[in-house]
Amino acid sequence: MAVYTEVSDEELARFIAGYDLGKLLSFKGIAEGVENTNYLLHTTAGTFILTIYEKRVDVADLPFFLGLMEHLSAHGVSCPLPVRDRRGNVLNELSKRHAALVTFLKGVWPKRPKADHCRELGSALARMHMAGRDFPLYRPNALGLSGWRPLFEKFASRAGEIDSGLGSLIQQELGFLEHAWPTDLPEGVIHADLFPDNVFFIDEKLSGIIDFYFACNDSLAYDIAVCLNAWCFDPDSEFEPSKGAALLQGYESVRPLSAKERQSMPTLARGAAMRFLLTRSYDWLNTPKDALVARKDPADYIRRLAFHQSAASIADYAPQLIS
Amino acid sequence: MAVYTEVSDEELARFIAGYDLGKLLSFKGIAEGVENTNYLLHTTAGTFILTIYEKRVDVADLPFFLGLMEHLSAHGVSCPLPVRDRRGNVLNELSKRHAALVTFLKGVWPKRPKADHCRELGSALARMHMAGRDFPLYRPNALGLSGWRPLFEKFASRAGEIDSGLGSLIQQELGFLEHAWPTDLPEGVIHADLFPDNVFFIDEKLSGIIDFYFACNDSLAYDIAVCLNAWCFDPDSEFEPSKGAALLQGYESVRPLSAKERQSMPTLARGAAMRFLLTRSYDWLNTPKDALVARKDPADYIRRLAFHQSAASIADYAPQLIS
Numbered sequence: 201m202a203v204y205t206e207v208s209d210e211e212l213a214r215f216i217a218g219y220d221l222g223k224l225l226s227f228k229g230i231a232e233g234v235e236n237t238n239y240l241l242h243t244t245a246g247t248f249i250l251t252i253y254e255k256r257v258d259v260a261d262l263p264f265f266l267g268l269m270e271h272l273s274a275h276g277v278s279c280p281l282p283v284r285d286r287r288g289n290v291l292n293e294l295s296k297r298h299a300a301l302v303t304f305l306k307g308v309w310p311k312r313p314k315a316d317h318c319r320e321l322g323s324a325l326a327r328m329h330m331a332g333r334d335f336p337l338y339r340p341n342a343l344g345l346s347g348w349r350p351l352f353e354k355f356a357s358r359a360g361e362i363d364s365g366l367g368s369l370i371q372q373e374l375g376f377l378e379h380a381w382p383t384d385l386p387e388g389v390i391h392a393d394l395f396p397d398n399v400f401f402i403d404e405k406l407s408g409i410i411d412f413y414f415a416c417n418d419s420l421a422y423d424i425a426v427c428l429n430a431w432c433f434d435p436d437s438e439f440e441p442s443k444g445a446a447l448l449q450g451y452e453s454v455r456p457l458s459a460k461e462r463q464s465m466p467t468l469a470r471g472a473a474m475r476f477l478l479t480r481s482y483d484w485l486n487t488p489k490d491a492l493v494a495r496k497d498p499a500d501y502i503r504r505l506a507f508h509q510s511a512a513s514i515a516d517y518a519p520q521l522i523s
Numbered sequence: 524m525a526v527y528t529e530v531s532d533e534e535l536a537r538f539i540a541g542y543d544l545g546k547l548l549s550f551k552g553i554a555e556g557v558e559n560t561n562y563l564l565h566t567t568a569g570t571f572i573l574t575i576y577e578k579r580v581d582v583a584d585l586p587f588f589l590g591l592m593e594h595l596s597a598h599g600v601s602c603p604l605p606v607r608d609r610r611g612n613v614l615n616e617l618s619k620r621h622a623a624l625v626t627f628l629k630g631v632w633p634k635r636p637k638a639d640h641c642r643e644l645g646s647a648l649a650r651m652h653m654a655g656r657d658f659p660l661y662r663p664n665a666l667g668l669s670g671w672r673p674l675f676e677k678f679a680s681r682a683g684e685i686d687s688g689l690g691s692l693i694q695q696e697l698g699f700l701e702h703a704w705p706t707d708l709p710e711g712v713i714h715a716d717l718f719p720d721n722v723f724f725i726d727e728k729l730s731g732i733i734d735f736y737f738a739c740n741d742s743l744a745y746d747i748a749v750c751l752n753a754w755c756f757d758p759d760s761e762f763e764p765s766k767g768a769a770l771l772q773g774y775e776s777v778r779p780l781s782a783k784e785r786q787s788m789p790t791l792a793r794g795a796a797m798r799f800l801l802t803r804s805y806d807w808l809n810t811p812k813d814a815l816v817a818r819k820d821p822a823d824y825i826r827r828l829a830f831h832q833s834a835a836s837i838a839d840y841a842p843q844l845i846s
Contacts, residue, residue, distance in 0.1 A: 209634050225629045225725060228563065229554035240551065240563065242629065306548045306565065311532050402548060 205237045205252045207295050215294045218285045219301065221245045232397065235413060240304070247304035249280060252297050257413060259298055264339045265412050266290045266300055268332070268389060275331035277324075278408035280305055307400025307407035313431050315446040320406040321399055321427060322450025325391070328409065329420045330455060332389030341392065341416040343475050345381050349374055351478045355485050362481055362498055370477070373505065377471055382419070382464035390423035391415055395430040421461040424451055425468035428517060429476065429504050437503035445518035466511040473508055477501035528560045528575045530618050538617045541608045542624065544568045555720065558736060563627070570627035572603060575620050580736060582621055587662045588735050589613045589623055591655070591712060598654035600647075601731035603628055630723025630730035636754050638769040643729040644722055644750060645773025648714070651732065652743045653778060655712030664715060664739040666798050668704050672697055674801045678808050685804055685821055693800070696828065700794050705742070705787040713746035714738055718753040744784040747774055748791035751840060752799065752827050760826035768841035789834040796831055800824035 207215075207227075216224055222244030230238040230249075237252040253262065266282045270290070273281040280302035282290040292299050310317050341347070352359075352370055359367035391398075393414035400407045424447070432443040451457070480498040487495050511517065530538075530550075539547055545567030553561045553572075560575040576585065589605045593613070596604040603625035605613040615622050633640050664670070675682075675693055682690035714721075716737035723730045747770070755766040774780070803821040810818050834840065 206634070209631075212631075223726065224631055226627075226723075227631045231552035231554040304549075308532075308535075308547060308550045311529070400549075403546065 204254050205295050205297055207239070207252075211295050215250075215292065215299070216241075216243070218287075218292065219283060220286060221248075221283075241301070248283060248301050249304055250294075250299060250301050252294055252299045254297070257298075261339060261413075262291055262298060262300070264337045265415060267337055268335055268412055268415055269302065271335045272328060272331050277328050277331045278305065278406075279412070280408075280410055305400055305408040305410060307402050309397045309400055311396070312435075313396050313443070315440075315442045316404055317396075317399075317401060317406075318427075318431050318443040319446040319450035320401070320404070321394070321431060322424075322447040322452075323454050324399075324406045324409060324450075325394065325423060325427060326451045326454035328391065329388055329423065335389050339416045341390075341418040343392070343414070343479065344416075344418055344422075345377060345471065348377070348471075348474055348478055351482060355482050358485050359481065362484060363502065366481065366498075366502070369502065369505075370474070370481075373470065373474055373509075377467070377474060380467050381471065382460065382467060385419040385421055385461055385464060386458065387417060388420050389415060390418050390420060390426075392418065392423065392426060394423065394427050419461075419468070420455075421457065421464060422468050422472065424448070425465065425472040426475075428465075428469050429472045429501070432517070433500075433504055433507075437500050437507075439504075439507045439517075441517070441519050445520050448514070448518045462514045465514040465517060466508055469508040469511070469517070470505060473501050473505040477505060527577050528618050528620055530562070530575075534618050538573075538615065538622070539564075539566070541610075541615065542606060543609060544571075544606075564624070571606060571624050572627055573617075573622060573624050575617055575622045577620070580621075584662060584736075585614055585621060585623070587660045588738060590660055591658055591735055591738055592625065594658045595651060595654050600651050600654045601628065601729075602735070603731075603733055628723055628731040628733060630725050632720045632723055634719070635758075636719050636766070638763075638765045639727055640719075640722075640724060640729075641750075641754050641766040642769040642773035643724070643727070644717070644754060645747075645770040645775075646777050647722075647729045647732060647773075648717065648746060648750060649774045649777035651714065652711055652746070658712050662739045664713075664741040666715070666737070666802065667739075667741055667745075668700060668794065671700070671794075671797055671801055674805060678805050681808050682804065685807060686825065689804065689821075689825070692825065692828075693797070693804075696793065696797055696832075700790070700797060703790050704794065705783065705790060708742040708744055708784055708787060709781065710740060711743050712738060713741050713743060713749075715741065715746065715749060717746065717750050742784075742791070743778075744780065744787060745791050745795065747771070748788065748795040749798075751788075751792050752795045752824075755840070756823075756827055756830075760823050760830075762827075762830045762840075764840070764842050768843050771837070771841045785837045788837040788840060789831055792831040792834065792840070793828060796824050796828040800828060 224243055226242035228240050230240050235256050236254050239250040241248045241250050269279050269282055272279050283301040284290055285292060290300055356367055398411040399409055427447055428444055432440055434440055477498055480496050480501060484495050484498055547566050549565035551563050553563050558579050559577050562573040564571045564573050592602050592605055595602050606624040607613055608615060613623055679690055721734040722732055750770055751767055755763055755770060757763055800821055803819050807818050807821055
């Protein structure tokens with residue numbers, strides 16, 4: 201939620217001259233997004249988002265992210281389309297950082313999603329999974345099962361600063377996940393970070409998906425598990441079954457889950473809660489209190505994890521559906 | 524440089540329904556402006572800025588600010604035009620704060636203004652002064668001469684934390700200003716905060732002026748003195764005569780200065796430097812280090828003040844002009 205990289209008049213003029221965009225009409229920093237710097241750019245050719253990649257993004261991954269957005273756009277998914285410059289490149293340089301220009305996507309993200317939003321999300325997620333099937337690049341999930349224990353070890357000795365029982369909770373849960381994690385589920389390209397602020401709506405209809413900077417190859421059902429965590433709990437971290445049911449119904453209206461995927465849902469949801477518990481805990485302990493970025497409380501994910509631990513089957517996420 | 528007030532989906536929908544704006548298409552927080560929260564809003568009716576007034580703005584002043592923007596717009600000045608809701612009001616409520624919607628103004632502010640920008644600025648400032656002549660409301664300058672000593676007294680005991688000589692420098696300078704401050708100069712509505720980030724350009728042509736939240740009645744020439752401080756020094760706080768000359772030339776091409784105004788320019792410039800030295804010093808000492816707002820270094824204005832103290836006449840601001 202901050203503009204990190206300032207751009208001089210000359211650098212901006214030079215950057216824009218590299219594209220076929222006409223005249224610059226407006227350029228404003230956007231107070232959203234914590235990983236990169238985003239500017240909203242108006243020119244006589246239209247409205248665009250200019251993203252300047254900050255140090256948390258690995259430059260080697262950018263062709264995957266930008267290529268994926270092009271691929272999904274070409275396959276009917278509404279997402280930002282990278283704009284090619286006069287030489288045909290999508291990746292450029294600005295203010296000594298890597299930068300890209302993408303089309304502006306209309307819509308507003310829901311601060312407090314309702315079940316109808318979750319149904320729309322479910323079907324869009326399934327369509328995205330189908331559209332990604334023949335994307336040729338591959339990127340492992342750095343924040344998947346094999347990444348969790350190394351991340352925990354970076355802050356294990358300080359976990360007690362967050363919550364006295366947190367260290368042993370994570371330790372035990374990692375043991376369970378490493379033992380019980382499902383293999384041989386259908387895999388493909390997943391978004392992996394599909395929180396409400398990455399999904400736009402106009403009039404309750406989903407208008408597009410943004411921010412593919414955690415996208416990777418992993419189990420498709422794990423992406424659903426991320427959404428169950430991100431969309432289907434109330435502000436007190438109580439699970440809301442009507443939203444879980446809507447999400448799963450929406451998804452299955454496009455791509456029905458296999459028996460194995462359905463069986464695995466509680467475990468996948470525990471894994472997704474662990475992934476965000478770990479990154480939030482790490483950031484909590486390592487973000488200076490005077491940083492421009494608001495720290496997110498890890499405790500939300502301790503409560504989500506407890507719910508998933510108590511879930512016996514996918515029916516606990518959608519009680520009104522016959523499972 | 525931050526979004527302070529978050530707006531819920533329901534509050535935003537209710538607010539927008541009060542206007543004849545069509546369908547909401549996009550709503551993004553802008554990472555600019557330190558006094559208020561600003562959102563960029565797209566609807567099927569156009570593009571707008573939604574401002575939510577934070578506690579530093581006195582609600583009683585809002586009719587002056589909003590009325591002035593309407594008045595200036597109606598008199599040919601390019602500035603944001605407040606939008607009336609279905610009941611004819613420009614001032615509204617949102618998220619328990621006062622809020623207003625204004626038209627979006629195209630253009631980009633110059634990070635590093637050149638002399639040509641200063642010439643454009645000068646003539647636009649003079650046109651704004653002319654257009655404001657028959658504006659019927661009155662607002663004294665709270666940060667004018669009579670406000671400086673009370674503001675200094677709020678932090679005088681801590682001035683040494685910024686610079687060991689700062690307390691006595693301000694003390695002496697206030698004595699001079701209270702003695703030498705010019706009276707009976709032409710008065711009218713002034714912007715009083717016309718820094719580069721409040722002035723937009725397209726292709727080196729001035730496209731509009733924004734942020735009237737310090738506007739008030741005071742000597743017109745004092746507004747020029749603010750601009751000399753804000754536009755005509757390089758990043759090391761060295762005065763740049765080519766910019767000063769361009770600013771004054773541009774201004775006088777529309778409204779020639781009186782002999783008294785020209786004589787008073789060094790004193791007015793000292794006063795303007797004092798005004799920003801005082802507010803920056805106060806903010807420096809009173810802004811928590813972990814605040815979302817970047818603190819601005821008061822030292823820039825110690826150096827500017829020293830230049831103005833050395834200036835013998837308006838010729839020191841525009842040596843190539845015959846004064």
